[in-house]
Amino acid sequence: MDKGFPKDILFQTMEERIKYFENKTIAHPMLVNSYKDLMDKIDVAVKGKVLLVYGPSGVGKTTLFLKVRDQFFKKYYNDMIQDKGIIPVLSVETFAPEDGKFDWIDFYSEALRNLEEILIDEKRLPLSDMGVTLPIKPNEKTKRKLRKSLENAIKYRKVKVILIDEAQHMTKVGSAKGLRNHMDAIKSLASKFGVPIILFGTYELLSLRNINGQLGRRTRDIHFPRYNSEFPKEIEAFKNVLWVFQKHIPLQDEPDLLSDWKYFYKHTVGCVGTLRDWLYDTYHYSMKLNEKTKTLTLTDFKKFEPTIDQAYTMAEEITKGEKHLLAKREEKADKLDSWLKLDQVDEKEDKKRMTNKRPGERKPMRDRTGTDLFR
Numbered sequence: 001m002d003k004g005f006p007k008d009i010l011f012q013t014m015e016e017r018i019k020y021f022e023n024k025t026i027a028h029p030m031l032v033n034s035y036k037d038l039m040d041k042i043d044v045a046v047k048g049k050v051l052l053v054y055g056p057s058g059v060g061k062t063t064l065f066l067k068v069r070d071q072f073f074k075k076y077y078n079d080m081i082q083d084k085g086i087i088p089v090l091s092v093e094t095f096a097p098e099d100g101k102f103d104w105i106d107f108y109s110e111a112l113r114n115l116e117e118i119l120i121d122e123k124r125l126p127l128s129d130m131g132v133t134l135p136i137k138p139n140e141k142t143k144r145k146l147r148k149s150l151e152n153a154i155k156y157r158k159v160k161v162i163l164i165d166e167a168q169h170m171t172k173v174g175s176a177k178g179l180r181n182h183m184d185a186i187k188s189l190a191s192k193f194g195v196p197i198i199l200f201g202t203y204e205l206l207s208l209r210n211i212n213g214q215l216g217r218r219t220r221d222i223h224f225p226r227y228n229s230e231f232p233k234e235i236e237a238f239k240n241v242l243w244v245f246q247k248h249i250p251l252q253d254e255p256d257l258l259s260d261w262k263y264f265y266k267h268t269v270g271c272v273g274t275l276r277d278w279l280y281d282t283y284h285y286s287m288k289l290n291e292k293t294k295t296l297t298l299t300d301f302k303k304f305e306p307t308i309d310q311a312y313t314m315a316e317e318i319t320k321g322e323k324h325l326l327a328k329r330e331e332k333a334d335k336l337d338s339w340l341k342l343d344q345v346d347e348k349e350d351k352k353r354m355t356n357k358r359p360g361e362r363k364p365m366r367d368r369t370g371t372d373l374f375r
């Protein structure tokens, strides 16, 4: 049973109360499941794998990204103490391209800057001492040189995983061929260093999937969904998230958000990050207005609510993304059966053949397939 915020918080300064709520992360089921699914898939991700983590805007993808980053720093903490050269995680955020096309020069520079920042924070050996030239003015360098620098940096720093947030910007290319080239570039980074690359982004990332069969084999998906009100269990989970939040807003009298769960759901479309920002803005504002505010009511929340227009747009994007995800999956499965003629295999006959073999008769294909061949 969640007891909510520690009661002594109420005796702390207004800034500290605000900070408490600001830093509070709720381990809700969708976040925990996505985290576990992702960590399982990273664990077995072999050389060259690209993992795609996608979900609606404001669901908590960056929160998951930061959690995975922290986890990797923890995992390699001892190695980092022993070898000052190691930086286990390269994490980069990509930006919306100004001219509509994703800019690799920006990306490589940002990645290198990121490694350099860690070096400064951790007082590590500068990359230049290790034969890596850092771009001072990125535009003066060609894309190839920057890429080479990044490749060297990844090698020398023994980077174990590359995390890219807002990766949907990488899909901005203008043509299917361009998209394939982008995916090839990402994939070759991953296979060259034998590290998994994890792309976090909105459903737009889905266009990087299934570009062709070879790429399809190299990607793994992790879906981080919102709470969907079509399913009673998810409504219950959303209500529980709301209840936990209301218990953690440091106020003398606990606000009652739960009774109005439909209102909060409607304006956030079931996305926890959007909900948290809304609650935080309301609390922050009320505290600044009057730090002795005892509780918050619907009137307070209305001021900062995501508007119906915004919620409508979010819902539209989500529905489109979810549809894209499930797009004709059953139809495709049936088509696959028919292409592969699996639908013409008589199940009963097949079973009979497998069980009624004559003594000494070998099972079909046993000689040519199976693990024995590779012993």
Ligand SMILES: Nc1ncnc2c1ncn2[C@@H]1O[C@H](COP(=O)(O)OP(=O)(O)OP(=O)(O)O)[C@@H](O)[C@H]1O
Pocket: 024, 025, 026, 027, 028, 031, 056, 057, 058, 059, 060, 061, 062, 063, 064, 202, 272, 273, 274, 276, 277
């Ligand atoms: N489980 C959580 N508990 C508390 N706060 C959360 C949680 N998940 C997300 N938040 C907060 O909600 C806000 C939005 O979340 P976040 O940035 O992770 O979402 P996002 O999916 O990356 O959104 P976008 O699509 O806009 O990039 C952030 O301020 C984040 O700290």
Ligand SMILES: [Mg+2]
Pocket: 061, 062, 063, 165, 166
């Ligand atoms: Mg984000």
